Amino acid sequence: MRSPLPAARAALGAALAAWGAGAWARVTLLTGGSVLPPQNVRIDPSSLSFNMWKEIPVPFFLSVYFFDVINPSAILLGEKPQVRERGPYVYREFRHKDNITFNDNDTVSFLEHRSFQFQPDRSRGLESDYIVMPNILVLGAAMMMENKPMSMKLVMTLAFSTLGERAFMNRTVGEILWGYEDPLVHLVNKYFPDMLPFKGKFGLFAELNNSDSGLFTVFTGVKDFNRIHLVDKWNGLSKVTYWHSDQCNMINGTSGQMWAPFMTPETSLEFYSPEACRSMNLIYKEAGTFEGIPTYRFVAPSTLFANGSVYPPNEGFCPCRESGIQNISTCRFNAPLFLSHPHFYNADPTLAEAVLGLHPNPEEHSLFLDIHPVTGIPMNCSVKLQLSLYIKAVKGIGQTGKIEPVVLPLMWFEESGAMEGQPLQTFYTQLVLVPNVLHYAQYVLLGLGCFLLLIPILHQIRSQEKCYLFWSSSKKGSKDKEAIQAYSESLMTSAPKGSVLQEARL
Template identity: 60%
Template sequence: MVAAGRRVAVGLGAVGAVCLLLGGCLLLAGPAIVKEQVLKNVRIDPSSISFNMWRDIPVPFYLTVNLFEVQNPQEVLQGAKPKVNQRGPYVYREFKYKTNITFHDNDTVSYLEYRQLFFRPDLSNGTEDEYIVMPNILMLGAAVMMENLPSFVKLLLSGALAGLKQEAFINRTVGEILWGYEDPLLDTINALVPGLIPYKGKFGIFIEFNNTNSGLFTVNTGMKNISQVHMVDSWNGLKKVNYWRTNECNMINGTAGEMWPPYMSPTSLEFYSPDACRSMTLVYEQSGKFKGVPTYRFVAPKTLFANGTDYPPNEGFCPCRQSGIQNVSSCRLNAPMFISHPHFYNADPSLVDAVEGLHPSREEHALFLDVHPVTGIPMNCSIKLQLNQYMKQVSGILQTGKIQPVVMPLLWFAESGYIDGSVLSQFYTNLVLIPSILDYLQYIFLGLSVPLIISAALVMMSQKSSKEKHPHDPTTQSPPPQPSETTPLLQDTGTQSQDTAEA
């Protein structure tokens, strides 16, 4: 019994020690192993897991466009408030891929990223063949741009506009408005004011958006310094742009907007947007989960498009108007164009009041990024922007009528996408499930080791106490000797002695 009890105690102690050892190893080495794998696989390197995702984005992206139809164009020409109706959405499947990928010796890589758009009528509310009444962007923009020119030049332009039957509002199809239409006004403007507009033949809001790249990006690979991975080193060879009035506003900060360095803190993130001609900062809002994957949600602060009066650091983006819209004329051929959140969300209320039919809301018009903080990879995003045009009556150009000065919304669009399918499964397994299992195992092993070792000690103490209390216990003595083959001889000898005595 003592030997058996001792064996039980030794077995329990051995198993407990093994559990303690495994738990301790996982506690100390587990996070380091996971971190090593993360750092190895988020670098821009052909051997990393995320490289193919970075090169050919597998996430299905969609471009959703909503146009603002002007419902009272004749009244607007007489000085009335514009009344608009949102049309759409018109949805396009967006494919992104990188070409000209070139690695450099200074831990950077250069590339061109192209995008292709394909109309999805099954997801859209309308077709590209629908007609919509909108401001004549080209004519009204040229009028404002030429406002300070000599009167005779403006009269020449007005006469030319009349000859070309140009009006302040046009009735065109969605496809023409977005992707271009023939307009002889382009050649006329170029003849009167050479170099004013670089377009020739066709004009469309997104004419340079499809089958084009967003410029030559050079970003850090993270091979030597993982904290700099995906951070932009230069764009089109520039360390900073020259569109704005201050160095701070001209800086190219953050990443290219696709991924961020791993192990993010819940503060803010930055990216450079060629479409907005500037770097943009989003701030942390809350933690959450996207299909089981932990995320940080980043949103636009109210100061993103604030004017210089309300937010002095934005003074460099001026000349400014009301808060909530940013003047992008300096990077849009000096055309009077502004960007904002859709429906002037988070903007000065006067902008909303100046146009009837706008209904800003956080749920529909706020942009967001849900990023996995461990890897810096976006899981779900929707970047929303609105394009607006400043228009007004310009003396000498009769076509502008009596239009009151107004920042007119033209359209708003959202680029949205989220990780799903096999990509999500692989991501979840490698970066969420396995680390979670390792995390749970370390506590299971440590939790088991304590009762096992205590049980072993108790068994040993029980055996020792029992032996001290019962030193002569038969169960603790050696068994008596067994009869041997000599016993019959002893019995015979005893019988013979008895017979002798009787004789």
């Protein structure tokens, strides 16, 4: 009777080969861009990534660096400003989405609340440190009065003197960031109630703490996956009115937290920033890894803050000064404030040369986002921006002295975050470890399956060759040949049921 072992091996080999081919298909699916089906990355309570969208599992930190003015008296006499960088003063940033409302047009609306908590162990200094910097209220108001009648300027000079306001101030880090009581603010709000957008304390980040970034309405991707995470409206607006062209006023991209999955090097990273009052577009730089997870790095193009003469599409952000700084006065109560990269990196060199103590370099002052291209989720990010004030002497306002026109940096800040802990481990296991195991398992299973398939084939061929050679090489008589042939045939065919073969003696 024929042994069942070869047939069993053949069946097992076929099964393993099929399993290996299936593993190959799954690995191709995982590594080829479909690690999560569309229904699992859309904004929907039933999707696997919904909780990650609702509570982003990345701890964010805000690091603030101040430009402490060393020679304020000399600046008033017309000398070049000299500054020294102080910081970082680091804050843990807490975010959570609230008022999540799903709409009928495939969108969801939400508010994202933010709060900040000082981190002494990460900081180089305390919130009680004193910083000398330009008095934005005085110098900003002076610039706004530049073209007003001389009589109004003289009244303002008298008001400043009465209130004890000067061109430079010496205040603590906490006051500068989160607000301080100023008699000028109370005076302006009393006689010009609609002139300032704030009523209480004045601080550079006072409106950010314990607040939200506005009502975002974004597409969920449930009905149209190609529009997932894109902003439909912000505070009910499909475009803003701060700028002088439709292109600059457009609200494009996402809300800046997650992007559409399945990215390629041709993908651009666009998002709307309420703080910058505009949409920003980052470009692909290179592929890399973060803690073993594959990423795409996106960086700011050199044209991000270029002026209209260097990059015509930015003409709508003007009136412009030197290239590399963006005038944001129209969305910051008309104060002559400018946004740029820290230390005027990637800007016209004359800006950094006009202030002693600035040292722009790409390693410390460029921004980047490392995104996992399959899911569109940020793994590691560092967004760095600088806030500066344009100051100069204004005739008729004595507090401005003889200040030479200059864009003086006030501070720069970095918002950074990196996935860590259990979310990172889960991400690595599902998106790196499992695909790698399947990647190698497919070859093992295919190889083992093919080997087991070959065993019965080789066994059959070997049996046929052995019997044939044994018969053909015999030199005995015809009766012996008949016996040998009968024996060899018995090796190749099953005996009829109930028959008995006689022993052949050779």
